[in-house]
Amino acid sequence: MQARGLEVMGFFYRHNIHPYSECLKRQENLEAYARQIGLGLIIQEGYDLEGFIQNVVYREKDRCSYCYHDRLRTTALMAKRGKFDYYSSTLLYSKFQNHDLIKSMGESIGKSTGVPFLYEDFRSGWKKGIDKSKDLQMYRQQYCGCIYSEKERYYRKSDS
Ligand code: SF4
Numbered sequence: 462m463q464a465r466g467l468e469v470m471g472f473f474y475r476h477n478i479h480p481y482s483e484c485l486k487r488q489e490n491l492e493a494y495a496r497q498i499g500l501g502l503i504i505q506e507g508y509d510l511e512g513f514i515q516n517v518v519y520r521e522k523d524r525c526s527y528c529y530h531d532r533l534r535t536t537a538l539m540a541k542r543g544k545f546d547y548y549s550s551t552l553l554y555s556k557f558q559n560h561d562l563i564k565s566m567g568e569s570i571g572k573s574t575g576v577p578f579l580y581e582d583f584r585s586g587w588k589k590g591i592d593k594s595k596d597l598q599m600y601r602q603q604y605c606g607c608i609y610s611e612k613e614r615y616y617r618k619s620d621s
Contacts, residue, residue, distance in 0.1 A: 469501075473491055474536065475508050477528050481510070517609075530566055533567050541574050548567075553581060567580060568580065
């Protein structure tokens, strides 16, 4: 996006990344990369793990809808406060997320907040992104973010 001449500002949302040590690891990695490429960065204040859990408890299987919505809405409101022309999301890069849902939520939040959602299918850069992160010896996350996804990644029934 920078290469296309767009002025980009990053926003790092923290509440869904558990445990806190993992959140810090990802954040520090992003901060180092942002310095390298001259990307401005806003880091979300606080760390509301409790609020995140309270919002998904009893509907853990549908937790991603809440998570997408809160991440997109928080980003759009941040963009509105900063008078940005558009907002978007790195969620659009992932092959593991519900891309169509993110697109429709992003557009609808764009309408309700008055900050248009910049949609693009960034999955086309999936392989390139992986190769580049390996070349740069970046820390690579092993699970999506929340504690539930950490369990899905590592827990095997045979462990117990
Ligand atoms: S799996 Fe990922 S997208 Fe879904 S709730 Fe957890 S952190 Fe959010």
